[in-house]
Amino acid sequence: MAERGVNRRTFLRALSAIPVLGALAAFAAPLLRYLKPNLDPGLGLPEGRLRSLAEMDLPQGEQLALGRVEELAEPWSSRIFVYTQRYAQYTPEQARVATIPGVAIRLPWKVSFPGFKQGEEPTDIVIFSRICPHLGCIFNYVPNWREVTAGYGGYVPPEERRHGLMACPCHLSIYDPADRDRPGRVLSGPAPRPPYYFTYEIRDGVIVITSAEPGGIA
Amino acid sequence: MLDRVREWLRERKEKLDLFDETNVDRLDNPLYALGHIVYFSWIVVFVTGVLLMIWYEPTTHGAYNSILRIQHEVPLGWLIRGAHKYAADMLILAIMLRIYRMYFLGEYKRPNELTWMILFASLVLAMISGITGYLLIWNQRAFWAAKTVLSVAVYLDQIPIIGASKFGSAIAFIFLGGPAVGQGALTRFYAIHFGISALLLIAVELYFIFTRRKRFGLSPTAIVVLLLMIVATSYIFPAEMGRRADPNRTPLPILSDWYFLALYQYVKYTPPLWAGLGPGFLITYGMLVPFLDRSKGRRPSERPFFTVVGVMALTYFVVFTTLIMFNIAVIDRDPHIVLVMTSVVLVIGLLLELRYRRRRRAAEAAAPKPPPRVVGARPAPTAG
Ligand code: FES
Numbered sequence: 001m002a003e004r005g006v007n008r009r010t011f012l013r014a015l016s017a018i019p020v021l022g023a024l025a026a027f028a029a030p031l032l033r034y035l036k037p038n039l040d041p042g043l044g045l046p047e048g049r050l051r052s053l054a055e056m057d058l059p060q061g062e063q064l065a066l067g068r069v070e071e072l073a074e075p076w077s078s079r080i081f082v083y084t085q086r087y088a089q090y091t092p093e094q095a096r097v098a099t100i101p102g103v104a105i106r107l108p109w110k111v112s113f114p115g116f117k118q119g120e121e122p123t124d125i126v127i128f129s130r131i132c133p134h135l136g137c138i139f140n141y142v143p144n145w146r147e148v149t150a151g152y153g154g155y156v157p158p159e160e161r162r163h164g165l166m167a168c169p170c171h172l173s174i175y176d177p178a179d180r181d182r183p184g185r186v187l188s189g190p191a192p193r194p195p196y197y198f199t200y201e202i203r204d205g206v207i208v209i210t211s212a213e214p215g216g217i218a
Numbered sequence: 219m220l221d222r223v224r225e226w227l228r229e230r231k232e233k234l235d236l237f238d239e240t241n242v243d244r245l246d247n248p249l250y251a252l253g254h255i256v257y258f259s260w261i262v263v264f265v266t267g268v269l270l271m272i273w274y275e276p277t278t279h280g281a282y283n284s285i286l287r288i289q290h291e292v293p294l295g296w297l298i299r300g301a302h303k304y305a306a307d308m309l310i311l312a313i314m315l316r317i318y319r320m321y322f323l324g325e326y327k328r329p330n331e332l333t334w335m336i337l338f339a340s341l342v343l344a345m346i347s348g349i350t351g352y353l354l355i356w357n358q359r360a361f362w363a364a365k366t367v368l369s370v371a372v373y374l375d376q377i378p379i380i381g382a383s384k385f386g387s388a389i390a391f392i393f394l395g396g397p398a399v400g401q402g403a404l405t406r407f408y409a410i411h412f413g414i415s416a417l418l419l420i421a422v423e424l425y426f427i428f429t430r431r432k433r434f435g436l437s438p439t440a441i442v443v444l445l446l447m448i449v450a451t452s453y454i455f456p457a458e459m460g461r462r463a464d465p466n467r468t469p470l471p472i473l474s475d476w477y478f479l480a481l482y483q484y485v486k487y488t489p490p491l492w493a494g495l496g497p498g499f500l501i502t503y504g505m506l507v508p509f510l511d512r513s514k515g516r517r518p519s520e521r522p523f524f525t526v527v528g529v530m531a532l533t534y535f536v537v538f539t540t541l542i543m544f545n546i547a548v549i550d551r552d553p554h555i556v557l558v559m560t561s562v563v564l565v566i567g568l569l570l571e572l573r574y575r576r577r578r579r580a581a582e583a584a585a586p587k588p589p590p591r592v593v594g595a596r597p598a599p600t601a602g
């Protein structure tokens with residue numbers, strides 16, 4: 001008899017645990033949902049719309065007329081601008097607008113730059129996103145290399161690189177926009193890769209930015 | 219097995235010493251008032267924080283202005299804000315000092331392992347609370363600190379195998395509520411910032427109520443002195459505002475709160491994945507020290523290796539902080555120096571440890587009866 005009583009009590013206790021656990025689960029579920037990043041394109045969207053939105057993950061920017069080529073005639077002259085880009089995100093609007101600051105630089109020599117005709121034709125204008133590929137700060141184009149040495153961690157460029165450089169204030173990554181093999185090469189600092197670039201065309205003497213290298217939004 | 223874990227936990231829980239409350243008779247020694255100072259500054263931070271919530275506006279458009287208003291228009295607003303900031307600094311400083319005290323004096327050993335682990339975790343939480351707190355100002359420093367800290371997390375996805383679960387992005391996402399620092403991030407930082415201290419404070423209060431322990435040993439004089447210190451600092455050095463956040467411009471140089479500076483310098487030196495792993499290892503080491511250190515003695519000289527590691531950590535903290543404040547870093551050279559120095563120091567620590575052990579063994583062999591030295595203050599472990 002006593003034993004049965006204990007059993008009943010255990011049973012009732014277990015029974016009352018169910019609603020409690022249920023309530024806890026109901027609380028926990030949306031919290032755990034946080035843990036799933038939904039940055040993948042098209043995540044959680046109905047089948048039919050998946051593809052078009054997945055495509056939206058590629059850069060969808062408005063074309064931007066930067067200016068006439070003559071405005072960048074001097075070697076090492078530069079121009080900064082802001083580029084608007086949309087990409088897919090699981091929000092009520094399903095697209096987010098981001099602005100990417102960029103810089104166009106005229107080099108005194110020609111390099112093969114992937115942003116210009118896929119790098120097949122050499123160019124002396126390079127256009128980079130100013131979002132640092134290290135941790136996402138906005139880096140600067142520093143026309144005078146001495147300033148890089150003084151303010152950005154004492155990097156002294158070798159003789160052949162004593163010209164305009166790009167430098168990031170956050171963790172002192174330094175890039176060479178005019179590297180002959182890989183424009184934007186990392187010269188110093190923790191950055192894992194050169195900055196992202198913009199693709200552009202020259203239409204009737206006007207520099208038109210057409211798109212940004214994918215993956216470049218921080 | 220399970221019983222042993224339970225027994226272990228029971229003993230540690232009994233001896234739990236969250237704020238040095240079991241050392242109340244030693245308040246003549248400021249080193250043992252640290253725990254109470256932690257607790258006291260926590261309360262100040264909490265109270266002023268709740269007051270600040272009345273005027274603060276958690277939106278990207280309004281945050282900066284609302285803080286300007288608190289600082290300049292709200293009566294005594296400067297004091298509330300200053301007290302919030304400086305009491306938080308005091309909190310972190312006291313936690314750090316207490317950690318070093320417990321570390322160098324071997325106080326993390328049995329039965330204090332759990333106390334130590336809670337203390338160490340509270341440092342991490344306090345720092346998270348700090349960084350989520352200073353985004354709320356929405357100034358340049360806040361914005362870029364939040365951005366870079368959370369990008370570090372994303373690199374954790376590069377770890378082979380476990381990185382495939384994208385847990386790094388998940389961490390960033392939990393804090394940011396989106397792919398970039400914006401309104402979503404501000405809202406979440408606000409919630410996390412308040413949530414951490416409020417929930418933990420409630421938990422701690424409940425613990426003290428249920429265990430009926432004495433929780434507060436500061437004398438009224440000490441409290442008044444501490445309060446005066448906070449008021450004076452807020453008056454002489456009003457909490458700074460910085461410039462409003464500008465997502466299109468990074469300032470040079472860019473600094474964070476003092477307890478992050480050393481880490482910041484470290485991030486300059488390492489590839490981005492290591493920027494995330496390094497602190498992770500440091501936290502793991504801190505949490506596991508009581509189990510790594512099997513030595514019997516408590517005095518620093520009785521466990522040379524751990525003492526050396528502690529001194530090294532302290533030195534790096536100070537040196538890195540100084541370096542970043544003067545913006546000194548030669549990135550091609552310094553990481554090698556740091557690496558070489560670290561390994562040399564670690565090897566020296568190991569050698570000292572070996573020498574110490576050999577000597578002790580020799581001493582024990584020479585005196586076959588009870589060992590000639592009383593090792594530590596701990597009574598001999600009872601069987602079972
Ligand atoms: S964000 Fe540019 S170097 Fe770290």
